[in-house]
């Protein structure tokens with residue numbers, strides 16, 4: 099275990115040390131203390147190491163992650179795991195706006211609530227929120243899955259492309275071109291597999307599924323009020 | 326019965342093209358989406374002239390005395406600033422709006438001239454990375470194809486806040502151009518009419534952008550210059566905020582800037598022309614003591630060495646060309662006339678990039694049309710054009726007694742119209758009058 103005290107080591111030094119790791123490094127477990135809300139922690143990682151951050155982090159923690167497994171023992175600011183490509187990010191607390199924005203792959207688990215625009219512009223990432231999500235979550239989501247165990251606030255899945263949304267609680271309202279879809283056996287099985295990966299023990303049958311109505315895929319005069 | 330032509334009274338308010346557009350809108354029920362840039366007459370660099378040397382200043386000898394052209398971009402924070410041989414770069418254009426041949430030709434020409442080309446909305450294609458030795462990678466609101474590997478293999482990073490053709494608007498690519506390769510790069514269903522976001526997904530104001538830039542610098546170990554691209558609107562404030570957000574370079578795109586697909590109403594009616602925008606940005610940078618420390622790249626309707634030299638004299642460090650580069654590659658060239666006609670246009674009038682049926686193979690994904698663009702031949706044409714632009718700039722600079730293009734200054738210029746004098750804050754030719762001063 100490599101321990102870092104962010105009171106004495108700068109963000110730059112930590113990120114550089116993590117970027118300098120080779121894929122076969124034997125420094126596979128890192129722990130950083132005293133993040134004190136600092137931004138851009140553990141961003142741009144490319145190797146399969148685990149880094150645990152004890153405390154609250156600022157914006158963009160774990161941004162553009164590849165391969166690494168990041169655990170945040172605290173709350174996090176905007177854009178946690180933004181544009182994640184692969185690997186896993188687990189937030190033990192709540193996440194602010196735009197969690198996993200434009201994520202291309204990997205898995206982001208938020209054990210608390212996520213604020214608005216969770217999964218905005220998502221492109222393949224899987225997001226599992228154990229609490230609730232704020233308004234406009236999965237806005238323009240292109241692919242991947244947003245799974246919410248709690249409630250979803252207004253305009254869920256607005257202007258959705260092919261991302262899939264699963265919600266267990268209440269949905270305040272659906273956004274433009276988002277509709278409830280049939281939950282087939284296949285969906286239940288795939289969701290069950292994702293929940294197991296996220297280490298969440300709930301029945302996949304208790305979720306509703308939402309997706310794109312695909313009415314905005316082509317410009318048309320009769321959809322003018324949605325543009 | 327014949328009509329006496331003298332009895333036909335045209336309406337200035339409803340000329341034929343306005344009547345046509347109203348009837349097109351009523352037939353189709355959708356706004357007009359098109360390519361190219363603003364087509365109406367605007368105050369421009371044509372409304373300025375250089376004063377040249379005479380008794381009070383002396384010129385440099387053409388071909389004998391040096392007039393240097395190099396420029397360094399990204400000196401503020403980046404560990405690896407870009408050293409360009411010429412102050413003319415190629416603007417961001419997406420792979421998707423442009424085909425691979427066009428991207429290759431642009432990359433080769435830029436490399437040969439010692440300058441940069443730029444990716445666009447849709448990610449980095451192999452063709453542009455391998456052909457362009459110095460490549461600027463755009464980070465756009467849509468984030469299509471954005472990934473840390475391409476961020477790391479780029480030479481500079483351009484965060485696009487807006488573009489001159491549509492400040493406040495997002496990208497568009499009509500389904501006709503959304504072929505399987507383009508759709509895969511953007512992670513979209515093939516054939517959809519794609520509209521991308523107009524705001525970034527993970528930051529809103531300049532305070533957030535400063536943190537976003539910090540993140541990108543961290544990911545790339547503070548090596549790459551970071552540009553912020555803005556469409557010209559409230560340019561004095563945007564310039565100040567871009568500096569405050571931590572930009573190394575500001576790319577300022579005036580309303581004449583081109584587009585592959587945007588609503589006509591947006592192209593013609595939103596944003597301010599390049600001429601006042603350059604002056605506003607340069608003035609703001611000087612006021613903040615940041616002129617030449619944060620470099621200013623100006624684009625939007627730059628067509629020749631004279632335009633570029635005037636932008637530099639007003640305070641830009643470099644210019645960027647998009648539409649002019651495509652024209653050098655063959656856009657609107659008089660050939661394949663029946664194909665232009667099939668689109669309902671003629672060479673010289675075409676703005677049909679949005680259709681994907683570019684008659685000369687520039688803005689198309691159709692292999693048969695694309696074959697009309699020969700990457701070697703057309704790279705040579707673009708290279709020639711860039712050379713001519715630089716020689717024209719040197720001609721002007723020498724005539725003004727300057728041994729470097731960046732030594733051109735506002736004092737070298739006069740305005741021909743009251744509008745241009747007011748917008749550029751230059752004296753109206755033959756007077757000492759600067760409107761508003």
Ligand code: SF4
Pocket residue numbers: 360361651655656657658675676677678679682683684685686687688
């Ligand atoms: S010739 Fe091609 S590039 Fe030029 S305006 Fe027409 S479609 Fe666009």
